[in-house]
Amino acid sequence: WYQRRVRGMSSRPDPSSFSDSSQIRTTSLNIVLTADLKTAVLSGHVDITFVRVNKDCETLVLDSKDLDISSILDQTSGEELEYSVGDKYKDFGSPLSISLKPTTSGVTVHYKTSPKASGVQVLTPDQTFGEHPYLFTQNQAIHARSLVPCQDTPGIKTPYTAELTVEKPLVAVMSAVSVRSEETDTTTTYFFNQKIPIPAYLLAIVIGDIVSRDISSRVRVWSERANIDKCYNEFEDTETILNAAEKVAGEYVWGRYDLLVLPPSFPYGGMENPCLTFVTPTLLAGDKSLVNVVAHEIAHSWTGNLVTNANWEHFWLNEGFTVFLERKILKELAGPGEGEAVRQAAHLHGSTVSNMLSKCSAKIILSLR
Secondary structure (H helix, E strand, O other): OHHHHHHHHHHOOOOOOOOOOOOEEEEEEEEEEEEEOOOOEEEEEEEEEEEEOOOOOOEEEEEEOOOEEEEEEEOOOOOEOOEEEOOOEOOOEEEEEEEOOOOOOEEEEEEEOOOOOOOEEEEOHHHOOOOOOEEEEOOOOOOHHHOOOEOOOOOOOEEEEEEEEEEOOOEEEEOOEEEEEEEOOOEEEEEEEEEEEEOHHHOOEEEEOEEEEEOOOOEEEEEEHHHHHHHHHHHOOHHHHHHHHHHHHOOOOOOOEEEEEOOOOOOOOEEOOOOEEEEOHHHOOOOOOOOHHHHHHHHOOOEOOOEOOOOHHHHHHHHHHHHHHHHHHHHHHHHHHHHHHHHHHOOOOOHHHHHHHHHHHHHHHHHHO
């Protein structure tokens, strides 16, 4: 955290963000983008509304990283606003400072991303199971600023809507509820709505030749076409895990819980994007022995996504409470006989215990079918 001192960042609520939530707080985002996977660029605009915590504040400072800004407009008047992009710092990007009029309560930023955006990964067909390129985002911890100019801090949460246009036959999904789609001869535009306020790091996009299969009325699995049968068979008990989580933590408020199995190059075990958990295909063991990872990602629906660390100095709160809740879920799945033993054993380390818990998870799921 040596860069806390960069441009006074240590005085702000989040030392990894140029924005200052004690001055202005974002209240909504409307993201409108067109994807070009050939150039690995997303272009369009974002509408940002906000409230001034400090009524005398005259500048909106957003986080940005390698974004090509073409213009910024006042949402109400349509007037162009003056702005500047500050010096770039390797890890943090650049502050985007927008001069506000006294009546400005929202801005529209027209921009495009960089082909080297740190939060956007475009795979060639050779890196997938299919014949088309594939795009996915990974914005945790501070990479959302490479996708959209924003207050890129977990201390700010906003609902968002989005329109995402892609070339056929590609399909787009996001960390939100899909509302509808519109087609032309060559493109499809997908519309999304995330009503629950989320931090910027939970913004997520996947574009690829993907298909889905329903597990229940609120759960489905997504993957590339070649893998959909394996994915469905491996994760067909996700609704059972979600029901167990609700018994422990209360109502699941996000509407949908979809699992998306990414190509092998996805570098994480899982990512708890709201409405659309990302998981690695290395979980496709064939015997459901690794489904405890799903319990962990489901637990994030409460701890992390609903209740979030204020900044990344306190990331342990997200993961610590999620592990605690995950173990409670495994206990609920195991039932009164073995449940507490499973929970107590889960805190131990070592491959032997990990293997035992994985096998136990598979046994638990199979016994409930």
